[in-house]
Amino acid sequence: QVQLVQSGAEVKKPGASVKVSCKASGYTFTSHYMHWVRQAPGQGLEWMGIINPTDGSTAYAQKFQGRVTMTRDTSTTTVYMELSSLRSEDTAVYYCGRRSHFANYFDYWGQGTLVTVSS
Amino acid sequence: DIQMTQSPSSLSASVGDRVTITCRASQSVSSYLSWYQQKPGKAPKLLIYTASTLQSGVPSRFSGSGSGTDFTLTISNLQPQDFATYYCQQSYTTPSITFGQGTRLEIK
Numbered sequence A: 001q002v003q004l005v006q007s008g009a010e011v012k013k014p015g016a017s018v019k020v021s022c023k024a025s026g027y028t029f030t031s032h033y034m035h036w037v038r039q040a041p042g043q044g045l046e047w048m049g050i051i052n053p054t055d056g057s058t059a060y061a062q063k064f065q066g067r068v069t070m071t072r073d074t075s076t077t078t079v080y081m082e083l084s085s086l087r088s089e090d091t092a093v094y095y096c097g098r099r100s101h102f103a104n105y106f107d108y109w110g111q112g113t114l115v116t117v118s119s
Numbered sequence B: 001d002i003q004m005t006q007s008p009s010s011l012s013a014s015v016g017d018r019v020t021i022t023c024r025a026s027q028s029v030s031s032y033l034s035w036y037q038q039k040p041g042k043a044p045k046l047l048i049y050t051a052s053t054l055q056s057g058v059p060s061r062f063s064g065s066g067s068g069t070d071f072t073l074t075i076s077n078l079q080p081q082d083f084a085t086y087y088c089q090q091s092y093t094t095p096s097i098t099f100g101q102g103t104r105l106e107i108k
Helices: none
Strands: A003-006 A010-012 A019-027 A034-039 A046-051 A058-060 A067-075 A077-085 A092-099 A107-111 A111-115 B004-007 B010-013 B021-023 B033-036 B046-048 B062-068 B070-075 B084-088 B102-108
Touching: A003 B070, A010 A019, A019 A092, A019 A111, A046 A067, A046 A077, A058 A067, A067 B033, A077 A092, A092 B062, A107 B046, A111 B070, A111 B102, B004 B084, B010 B021, B021 B033, B021 B102, B033 B062, B046 B062, B070 B084
Parallel strands: A010 A111, B010 B102
Antiparallel strands: A003 A019, A019 A077, A034 A046, A034 A092, A046 A058, A067 A077, A092 A107, A092 A111, B004 B021, B021 B070, B033 B046, B033 B084, B062 B070, B084 B102
């Protein structure tokens, strides 16, 4: 069965970076793009970007351009999302989500990773 | 950027009721519209894609309709497990996507 298992919660200081992982299993890793979405406490869902696991190509939301980097490791079927220059407003749950074959929607999600930015 | 606006932002209903949630796009998204359900502390769950196609395993009391700029999610015969927050999502502007702000469905 398809599973997306994310790394554990992180606490970071303002100005630091965080790298969240998402390990995929149960399907052919390179057959599906992977999105990253975040959700601040009590708020809605915010799209951050997408990565093609086949060649590592990416597309980022304009809001995060220059601060976010998405990568993948095909040997471990893991995608990563690194966010730099953290500020308190980046406190959120970060989700990876698999893009469906058929259209640009999420058919599977990771469990989420809470990133807390606090001095 | 395409903006997605859901209404209402919250609503109260009773078990057995029929409820409708609306999602309006700031410009046409054709049928590239999905709906998700999210419960507290959990990841969203896909309910409907391409505006009206029910995801496998989702109960048939959930249905979606619309195209262009106006879409609806209807839940018939509300069950206790349906009380959650619902989000619409457009994917017309692929690869980027946009979510609605969410609709919280509460028990009356």
